[in-house]
Amino acid sequence: MEHRWQESIKLPVFADPSVVPDPDVLLDLLKRSHEVCIRDACLLHQGEIHCCLSGGLDSSLSLAIVRQLMPREVICTYTIGASPQHQDVVFAKRVAQHYNTRHSVIIPTEESIERARYQLVRTTGEAGLGSAGVYLFYEWLSRHGVRAVLAHDGIDELMGGYWLHRANEAAMPNVFRHYWQRLVPDHLEPLERKAASFGISVLLPYLDPHVVSYISHIPLECRTSRGESKKPLRVLARRLGVPEEIIQRRKYGFCDALNQELE
Numbered sequence: 335m336e337h338r339w340q341e342s343i344k345l346p347v348f349a350d351p352s353v354v355p356d357p358d359v360l361l362d363l364l365k366r367s368h369e370v371c372i373r374d375a376c377l378l379h380q381g382e383i384h385c386c387l388s389g390g391l392d393s394s395l396s397l398a399i400v401r402q403l404m405p406r407e408v409i410c411t412y413t414i415g416a417s418p419q420h421q422d423v424v425f426a427k428r429v430a431q432h433y434n435t436r437h438s439v440i441i442p443t444e445e446s447i448e449r450a451r452y453q454l455v456r457t458t459g460e461a462g463l464g465s466a467g468v469y470l471f472y473e474w475l476s477r478h479g480v481r482a483v484l485a486h487d488g489i490d491e492l493m494g495g496y497w498l499h500r501a502n503e504a505a506m507p508n509v510f511r512h513y514w515q516r517l518v519p520d521h522l523e524p525l526e527r528k529a530a531s532f533g534i535s536v537l538l539p540y541l542d543p544h545v546v547s548y549i550s551h552i553p554l555e556c557r558t559s560r561g562e563s564k565k566p567l568r569v570l571a572r573r574l575g576v577p578e579e580i581i582q583r584r585k586y587g588f589c590d591a592l593n594q595e596l597e
Contacts, residue, residue: 338370339488339522339541347492347514348507351553355566357573360548361399364570367542368399368484374537375482384475385484387411387437388591389425391581392486392495395567396539398574400484401433409433412483414440414471414591421583422591429580438478442470447592460524467591468528476532487525489540491517492549493567494558506554 375383383400387393400409411430415423423439430437442450450466450473458465475483490496491513498509522538529536539545549557549566558564571581 338543339538342488342541342543342546343514343518343522345543345546346550347510348552348554349550351551353548353551353553355552355556355569357566357569360545360566361570361573363542363545363548364399364539365403367539367545368396368403370542371484371537371539372400372403374535375484382408382410383484384410384412384480384482385435386471386486387413387426387430387435388422388486389413389427389429389580390422390583391564391567391571391576392489392540393426394429394576394580395571395574396484396486397429397433397435398571398576399539401435402574409435410480411435411437412440412471412475412480413437414442414467414474416592417441420591425580425583428577432577440471440474442467442592446470458524458527463592465524465528468525471591472529472532472534475534480534482535482537483529484537484539485525486540487521487536487538488517488546489564489567492540492546492557493564494554495564499558500560500563503555503560506558510554 372383383404385393385397385400387397397409397411411426413423413426418439418441427437427439447466447470450469451461454460454465454469494500494510496513499506499513526536552566557566562568568581
């Protein structure tokens with residue numbers, strides 16, 4: 335099956351830096367990419383839309399766009415965490431309430447985590463908690479009848495969301511290239527493999543080719559800096575009313591979803 339990210343990933347992560355970030359243009363492109371994902375998801379769910387929600391900037395901005403496009407329809411959101419006190423769970427609940435979604439929280443048991451890790455080691459050689467979290471997340475979605483879900487991979491690589499993007503301005507071009515080159519083998523292929531094993535399509539609005547092409551022309555220093563990462567997204571998040579505590583919260587990744595130390 336051909337995915338839109340397969341076209342996007344062939345594009346460079348940065349090209350001729352000829353674009354001054356225009357919030358109106360970027361928001362319009364993101365609305366269009368979300369419309370495509372919503373259309374595909376609604377065809378499978380009779381009008382409902384299903385979204386991953388970590389309670390961070392990327393997923394919360396995406397949800398804000400979806401809610402603006404679907405002001406009255408049912409939106410279902412899903413969060414996985416090690417416990418009810420996990421930061422993703424706490425913040426995601428606040429975002430879900432803010433945007434009036436039908437929210438579900440997945441708290442795996444220690445037994446299910448070990449079962450997932452055993453299964454992954456046996457089939458793919460993966461043993462980390464992050465891989466187990468992804469496996470259990472999509473297993474749970476499948477058991478509850480979800481067939482397509484919006485996820486938010488790729489935007490950290492495009493906008494400079496990792497600490498190394500910001501650590502050394504002189505090295506920033508090489509860091510952007512490194513993470514962009516690792517996106518497919520480290521994230522997209524394992525993600526799609528796990529989701530597909532449970533019959534679920536993963537829809538990635540941030541990796542729409544038009545979005546990637548536009549962002550690639552934004553100068554790196556306009557995307558991220560030591561003081562603030564993913565600056566254009568924060569502008570849009572404020573414009574769309576994402577709570578400031580979400581915009582400013584510390585970044586965690588899906589790999590930390592089962593990490594008890596984040597409570």
